[in-house]
Amino acid sequence: MLPRSESPLPEAQLLKKPKHSSSAAAGGTPASNPDHSVNSAAASQHLQLHLPPRHRAGIVLVALALQFLLLFTARSIPGPRLHLHLLRHRPPIPAPSAATSAPAPCAAGMVYVYDLPPMFNKDLLAACDDLNPWASRCTALSSGGFGPPATDLAGVIPSSLLPSWYSTDQFAAEIIFHRRMVAHRCRTRDPSAAAAFYVPFYGGLAVGRHLWSPNSTSSDRDRDCALLLRWVHDQAPWRRSSGWDHFIILGRITWDFRRSREGDWGGSFLYMPGMENVTRLLIERNPWDEKDVGIPYPTGFHPRTAAQVREWQRFVLGRNRSALFSFAGAARAGFKDDFRGLLLGECRRAGGKCRSVDCSGGRCGNRSAETLGLFLDSAFCLQPRGDSFTRRSMFDCMVAGAVPVLFWRRSAYVQYPWFLPAGEEWSVFIDRREVRSGAVSVRGVLEGIGAEKAKQMREKVVELIPRLVYAAAEGGLGEGMEDAFDVAVDRVLRRFRDRRRRTGESETVLG
Structure with a gap:
């Protein structure tokens, strides 16, 4: 015989229903009425007070047996199923706040x-x-x-x-x-x-x-x-x-x-x-x-907001590019085996597939509407070396959403690692020696890329535009x-x- 206690079992407190539920707040049903709960508790207490002691002990034994049965059943549920059940019914995890998810603006120093x-x-x-x-x-x-x-x-x-x-x-x-x-x-x-x-x-x-x-x-x-x-x-x-x-x-x-x-x-x-x-x-x-x-x-592009950058990106992505490739530059007649002159000749032979702007005499200084319009209408733009290995024109071309075609690796690939990704997903590289020898033609290489691949490259170029401009x-x-x-x-x-x-x-x- 277990000792009798006048106080309720701890487990009984866990099984009790709250006095006020959501349905009670909304008007409730008779089963959830607070007065009904009070009456039920009073009736239960009255019943316990009028039962013989052996009956009351029996009730306690039945309650303990039920608790043991529930505990045994829970332990018998396979681990993964129980874990899945808990995952499905756990409360949602709050999203991290901007203050905790974003890095400190000056974490690397002042x-x-x-x-x-x-x-x-x-x-x-x-x-x-x-x-x-x-x-x-x-x-x-x-x-x-x-x-x-x-x-x-x-x-x-x-x-x-x-x-x-x-x-x-x-x-x-x-x-x-x-x-x-x-x-x-x-x-x-x-x-x-x-x-x-x-x-x-x-x-x-x-x-x-x-x-x-x-x-x-x-x-x-x-x-x-x-x-x-x-x-x-x-x-x-x-x-x-x-x-x-x-x-x-x-x-x-x-x-x-x-x-x-x-x-x-x-x-x-x-x-x-x-x-x-x-x-x-x-x-x-x-x-x-x-x-x-x-x-x-x-x-020349100096946006004031991120919204202006996105507007420009939409504009250049939706542009109808009528020319396969273009070249803005001037021949260097005084140079032996002038490569710019060679490219201008390729452009002329390509007919409507290529457009060019002759920049001799300072015609393209600080990028006129003529050169920006040229790049906006072209899928690719030719970028040979300038007076040195790099050219301002490459960045004008990319900001206009055209894919640059490079002939010297030192023109970009070893120049701007903080700003341009490795590889050639945003550009085309053609070895200048193969162009000079006639082993390849610029038009042939670019036509072989295909419309879908060219579209992917252009999208990558446009994605890079924010990192190439000064706000x-x-x-x-x-x-x-x-x-x-x-x-x-x-x-x-x-x-x-x-x-x-x-x-x-x-x-x-x-x-």
């Missing part, structure tokens, strides 16, 4: 922007009339580096996007980056809190103004660069790191800063003592120098969409962070 003496940036820009021996560059470098509005594109592009297009100079990256960097969300005015240090020196303007001057000397081309290094070497962050956590934007190709012998082309900025540790972002890099990083040439808004495009500036700064910060982790250095630069 950036300190040096306040340089005006002679290294503002004064150079103010002297825009003297930056070129043939004409003033003031208009070209206006609007924070974007240049004048591209009013000639009216009727070529959607009118709603016309305010986002400018006649942008291909060498304006220094000005564009400086304007965005001073407003960057990860900027700090405390050098001891910085993980990276940006040097806003307009080295391209400083060197460029002497490149074509008939009386310039090597000393003229190097003077501003040498003075800049003398100034920055006196700064505490530089003395501590010898410049490894510093970066600079140079708006010209790397070869304009790599004069190795007296009397050769360009300046020698990148060979000066102290520059060996600095990360340099340039529109064309030296593939054998890991401190050089290639960034996209500035194009007009100081805060970027928004909605999590990164432009070329965002990608560049993020990767610089990550590069410095990874180096600190490898070397075990402190996260803070000073103190």
Whole structure:
């Protein structure tokens, strides 16, 4: 005989129904009426009080037997079935909030922007009339580096996007980056809190103004660069790191800063003592120098919002492209075996399959409506090397939604790994030697790709457009969409962070 207890069993509390159910809240049924529950409990208590003790003990034994039977049945259910049952009936897992799912905006560190003496940036820009021996560059470098509005594109592009297009100079990256960097969300005015240090020196303007001057000397081309290094070497962050956590934007190709012998082309900025540790972002890099990083040439499209980028992507994807391929450029008659002339000849022989624009005489300067219209109407665009291995034209072509056709691997594949994926899913590569020998024809290769494959390649190009343009808004495009500036700064910060982790250095630069 089990001992008798006047208090109810713990299991009985689990089996009781709540006094108020959802149906009771909605009016209820007689079975769920609170008064009915009270009456039932009273009747049960009355029944227990009037039963003989042996009967009450029997009731307790029956209750225990039922509990044992339920427990045995639950244990006999196969594990997977029970697990599946629990999964089907578990409460839904709440979606993670944006605060927990999105990475911290400055997780890789903060950036300190040096306040340089005006002679290294503002004064150079103010002297825009003297930056070129043939004409003033003031208009070209206006609007924070974007240049004048591209009013000639009216009727070529959607009118709603016309305010986002400018006649942008291909060498304006220094000005564009400086304007965005001073407003960057990860900027700090405390050098001891910085993980990276940006040097806003307009080295391209400083060197460029002497490149074509008939009386310039090597000393003229190097003077501003040498003075800049003398100034920055006196700064505490530089003395501590010898410049490894510093970066600079140079708006010209790397070869304009790599004069190795007296009397050769360009300046020698990148060979000066102290520059060996600095990360340099340039529109064309030296593939054998890991401190050089290639960034996209500035194009004319400077959207203000992510919505404008998506509108442009829809426009170029829906464009009817009447020409199989196109070429914008000029023959180089003075060059032996001029490859550009060879491509222009291929284009003429292709008839209606190819369109071209002859850019001799500066006709294509800063991308006129004629060249943008050419790329908008073409499925592919031919991109031989320019004066160097890269061309601004490749980025104009891609922003227009055309697939670039490359003939030198150094034109893109080893230039822009932060911005363009590996492989050739977004481009076509044809070995120039096979074209020269007549082993292949450009038209034959492109026709062999097929409509479906060409469509997939074009979609990939259009997907890349945000990473190839520089936004007009100081805060970027928004909605999590990164432009070329965002990608560049993020990767610089990550590069410095990874180096600190490898070397075990402190996260803070000073103190």
